Amino acid sequence: xADSKGxxxxxxxxxxxxxxxxxxxxxxxxxxxxxRIPCTMQMYTLTxxxxxxxxxxxxxxxxxxxxxxxxxxxxxxxxxxxCEFLAERHSELNLWPKDPKLRALARTAAAQxxxxxxxxxxxxxxxxxxxxxxxxxxxxxxAKEIRQIVKLxxxxxxxxxxxxxxxxxxxxxxxxGGFSIADAFFWPVLWRFRSYQLPLTGISEDGLEWMxxxxxxxxxxxxxxxxxxxxxxxxxxxxxxxxxxxxNPNVQYGLFTEDWTFSA
Numbered sequence: 001x002a003d004s005k006g007x008x009x010x011x012x013x014x015x016x017x018x019x020x021x022x023x024x025x026x027x028x029x030x031x032x033x034x035x036r037i038p039c040t041m042q043m044y045t046l047t048x049x050x051x052x053x054x055x056x057x058x059x060x061x062x063x064x065x066x067x068x069x070x071x072x073x074x075x076x077x078x079x080x081x082x083c084e085f086l087a088e089r090h091s092e093l094n095l096w097p098k099d100p101k102l103r104a105l106a107r108t109a110a111a112q113x114x115x116x117x118x119x120x121x122x123x124x125x126x127x128x129x130x131x132x133x134x135x136x137x138x139x140x141x142x143a144k145e146i147r148q149i150v151k152l153x154x155x156x157x158x159x160x161x162x163x164x165x166x167x168x169x170x171x172x173x174x175x176x177g178g179f180s181i182a183d184a185f186f187w188p189v190l191w192r193f194r195s196y197q198l199p200l201t202g203i204s205e206d207g208l209e210w211m212x213x214x215x216x217x218x219x220x221x222x223x224x225x226x227x228x229x230x231x232x233x234x235x236x237x238x239x240x241x242x243x244x245x246x247x248n249p250n251v252q253y254g255l256f257t258e259d260w261t262f263s264a
Contacts, residue, residue, distance in 0.1 A: 010070050012039045014082075015053055016063040017046055018236040020227040023126040023188035024079045025063045030184045031083055034219045035093045040069070048235045080114045083181045097176045102163055106182040109156055109175065113185045117145045124196045125241040126188045128227040128256075132196050135250040143199075149189060150203040156182075157206035173213040183214065190214055194256075200264070208264045215262035228258050 014032065016025035032039050044062070045051045056072060057064050065076040065085065076085050087095035097103045119141040138146070156175045164171045172178045175186070190211060192198060200208070214220055230236045245251040 010068045012037075013066040013069055014039050014041045014063055015057055015066065016041060016043055018043050018230050020128050020230045020236060021046075021126055021238055021241045022062075023121075023191075024061075026126070026128075026188050026223075027079045027181075027184045028063050028065070028082050030187055030220070030223050031086060031095060031181060033223055034179055034184070035090065035095065037086060037090060037093070043230075045235055046238055051235055080110065080185075083110075083184070087181065094178065095181050097178065097180055099163065099167060099169075099177075102160060102176045105156065105159060106176040106180050109152060110182045110185040112152065113189065117149065117189075120145045120149075120189070120192060123244075124192045124198070125244050126191055127195055127241050128191050128224065129231045130195050130242060131254045131256045132245070132251055133254065134252045136196050136245070137248075137251075138198070146198050147202055149186075150200055150207055153186070153210055154202075154204035154207035157210050158204070161206065173209065175210060179217070179219075187214065187220070194260075194262075212262055212264070225258065231255075 014028060016022065016029060019026040019029050029041065031037070032041075042053075043051070044053045053062065057075065061077060063077075063079060063082060065082045066072065067074055067076060067085070067089075076082050083095065087093075097106050119139065123137075123139070123142050153175065160176050161171055164177055169177070174180065174183045176182055193200070193211075243253055245253075
């Protein structure tokens with residue numbers, strides 16, 4: 001889709017760590033690519049000075065969006081702030097649901113993901129290509145957050161189906177109808193459920209259908225292929241994210257293949 005807010009000369013630049021590990025960055029890049037928002041992406045690694053962020057943003061917590069390539073002082077940091085900025089700049093794309101009620105619910109869900117579920121974040125690093133098998137530890141705190149997440153997905157889909165029926169509008173099957181920032185914010189969590197075989201106990205049929213919708217969507221699948229391409233570059237590897245259970249003989253680490261498919 002064309003960007004009516006600027007020319008190629010002042011196209012936005014997204015500074016982001018390689019997204020195969022970056023939950024914060026992957027949310028933003030999925031939004032940009034899904035909605036075909038013109039943007040130059042500059043990707044960096046956490047471990048190599050050969051692919052490091054420029055000095056002027058080296059101290060920032062990436063991702064950082066530079067809305068105008070000609071204005072190096074204008075920077076938008078934080079994944080949620082960046083997505084909100086893009087939603088305002090590209091209001092015609094409906095990055096949030098059009099319906100005020102669904103929009104409020106979507107913002108609530110995204111905010112919960114943005115600021116919550118710290119046990120899952122800290123215990124299970126995002127690693128798209130990584131596959132962990134064996135006796136993967138799940139603490140009581142992590143199990144509680146897992147139940148909260150699958151409940152959130154199930155409730156979101158139930159409320160959305162009801163609301164769209166009231167409005168007489170089409171339901172595309174995403175959390176709040178059409179694909180939105182809320183779906184992007186939960187995208188890296190789907191990786192964790194896959195990578196670490198986290199339990200889906202209590203999830204509804206609606207929740208499972210949303211998971212299948214995400215994994216099978218053509219634009220999302222194309223995004224996933226990009227993570228595999230990144231993994232082909234050894235400079236993108238971060239050992240601590242590959243082996244969070246290093247030294248635990250009960251957990252084995254392997255890799256997913258690109259032909260993996262979701263099945264509940």
